[in-house]
Amino acid sequence: MPSGPWKNLSADFCGPLPTGEYLFVVIDEYSRFPVVEIVKSTSANETIPIVDKLISIFGLPKVIKTDNGSPFNSHAFKEFAENTGFHHRRITPRWPKTNSQAESFNKPMMKAVLAARIERRNWQQEPFKFFRQYRGTPHPSTGFAPFSLLFNRETRTKLPQVPTYKPNAVDECARQNDEVAKRKMKQNATFNNSPNDIHCGDVVLMKNEQKNNKLAPNLDPKPYNVVAKKGGMVTVSSTSGMEKNVTRNTSCFKRIPNTLAPGSVEPEVAEGEELILERKDEQVPISDSKSMPMQNAAPTLAPETIPKSKPTVQFSDKRTTPASNVTEPYITRSGRIVRKPAVF
Known part of the structure; x- marks a missing residue:
């Protein structure tokens, strides 16, 4: 068993499926956490981007163990391993038991794919339910769920759970740094932004979001009435009442006096009045x-x-x-x- 999570990986292809596609399986040998990607071919050009994506998400492993398939024997994959910084280990030809971690996971995964096809469901989506259950169920070899061993926390499911997370020194330090950074950003925003003077009942102009050309005005000449405000979120309605309410940030509006609103009419005197x-x-x-x-x-x-x-x-x-x-x-x-x- 490796010394820690995501240090030794096992990779293998499963397929082809009736649609002509393959399942590329990568398993962490420490936590037994599986990652599955659907590919259309087993070439090195299809395999290298997937491995590179996994490394960018979970980190750089020490060893990746594969069989002697054509994509793993290519010169391109060899150069990719050397440039990235991991050791590529190939197992004994014609002896799949050496790569038992990936081979043993393929059996229950293919059962889930076959059941989805028999029930006429989307076989590309139904296996994700199996993956969630597999990652959150304690493994018979370790006694712990693969998710908890890899991420050092319990996964959330539909079943009622008792929180077991305990903050440590790193967590407290991260929270303090985050609070200081947010306070600094708030001070900078308050210093750079002008005070907001929009209230409910005001007549405003909204920012023109659909500019047809460079000479289009920045503000839409159509007036709106402010009907609700919550923090920096403002909801307005058209003065004609023919359109739906619009919700935007306060920076998208500019308050105008009621007398300057387009369509306003001076008060008239009734006929016969002196x-x-x-x-x-x-x-x-x-x-x-x-x-x-x-x-x-x-x-x-x-x-x-x-x-x-x-x-x-x-x-x-x-x-x-x-x-x-x-x-x-x-x-x-x-x-x-x-x-x-x-x-x-």
Whole structure:
């Protein structure tokens, strides 16, 4: 038995299957943990990438034991072993018992594949259920599950379990380093990002996610209403109510005043309601709201507001004297009502 997990491996091909494919099996001799890949051929060009992928996931082993098949006798696999840094050991020809770990696993695996074909199920997916059960069941030789020996923890299954994980010094150190790193990243994010001022009920513009060209605007001109907010997640709905709610990060929105929202309309005055223009303690009623001028148009005075007789000037001795050279009031271009002073 090897001194530790993933140091000595056994590899073998199983097949061909009725579909013309093969099963490439790699087993750790310490934990009996199996890894199976489906390949279309047994050439070195198909085998080397799979072995390289397993090494990148689980680490570099010391020895890989195989039979004398054509992919393992090739010059390409020999160079791959030398460049990667593991020893390739080939067993005695025509004596498969030397590679018993891989050969013994092929028997129950092929039963699972055959049962899937008889039951007309997907034979490429059904064996994964067998792999989960095999890796989580104590092996008769070691008395421990292959998963627990390889990863130093118990695998999670549907059955109720009692947690047996005990933190060690490495775990405590890793947690402290992780907390310090996350606190530093949070401080940098708070320093670099502007404060979020989006709240429920605000009118916002969303980031344009579908740009047809380089000149497309960064923000979608369609306004949205903020209906929910949870942390940095904001949910908005279209002001027209014709689209579904959209959830994005707060950085994808920009708040705008309600008066700047497209489609907003100035309040109108009902027909028949009077508006009052106040100028120096004077009130000039305007009966029709539709005759209200715009910014550059002058309002129209009602006929009853224009005096028909000459105005008089009140003196302190309560004498009434007609004012001479008094002209009629007129309206300027800005909408102001002007009366020239009386000349005595």
